[in-house]
Amino acid sequence: MTKAEKTKAYIIEKTAPIFNKKGFAGTSLNDMTAATGLTKGSIYGNFANKDEVALAVFDYNLKKLTDIINSDLSQQKGARNKLLVYAEQYEKFLNPPFTEGGCPVLNTAVEADDTHAGLRTKATEAILSWKKTIVKIIEQGIKDKEFKSDTNAEQIAFTMIAMIEGSMMIAKLLDNKQYVTMVLQSMKKMIQSID
Incomplete structure (x- = not known):
């Protein structure tokens, strides 16, 4: 890594x-x-x-998050166990080693949806990539006969994402991490009930 590359990486990290936490507009x-x-x-x-x-x-914060999730996903066998990783990891989300300030996708999506086209595109791509990953897990579960063939993978994926991001938003807004746990317990039950 060159000196310039190290400096860029340092600026991004810091x-x-x-x-x-502050968003694009709030960071001076x-x-x-x-x-x-x-x-x-x-x-x-x-x-x-x-x-x-x-x-x-944004790329840095997203990579930090996805690396943690992907590491846990790679250690699981079976689609259901892989889906449960999301609930288990996001329950820890408001604590280290995750990113400070909450979910970078949620934070960016809320701030940039009408104000910053570049950041909105990044957040959109992140959501679609996340959905694609969950859909692939469910499709593998269907292929392995863990789930029924008529399981709606896209519906489950978007429901999971909405539950995760919604729980983060509520917990941060009401300053109570318990709301994440409460919602993600419901998500675990939903995952366990997929047949």
């Missing part, structure tokens, strides 16, 4: 929690310089503008 250049200890010139010597930093930070 500003990631700030963008995830002063926030970025305070977090990194670098000058404005140093930051903009490595990134064209704040948009470029924000897009790189």
Whole structure:
């Protein structure tokens, strides 16, 4: 890794929690310089503008999240157990080692849906990729006769995503992590009832 690549990676890592907590509009250049200890010139010597930093930070935060989930998925046998990974991991989501400030997909989707086309595209791609992963798990479960052939994989995938993201939103808004657990317990029951 070159010195410039190391500096970019450092800027992304140090500003990631700030963008995830404050959003694109709420994160200032002063926030970025305070977090990194670098000058404005140093930051903009490595990134064209704040948009470029924000897009790189979204990718960083999303990768951090998906790496944790994918690591657990790879250790499970059977589609049902793989689906349960989502409930089990997201119950831990508001605690380390997950990203500070909550779910980067939810945070970005809410802020950028009408205000930032680039971030909206990133959030959209993340949701569709997530759905695709869950659908593949369910389709494998159908193929392995774990689930019935008429199981609606897309419906289950979007329901799971909505339950996860909705529970995060409610828990953060009401400042009570128990709401995540409450909703995800219902999700576990739903997963166990798929036949």
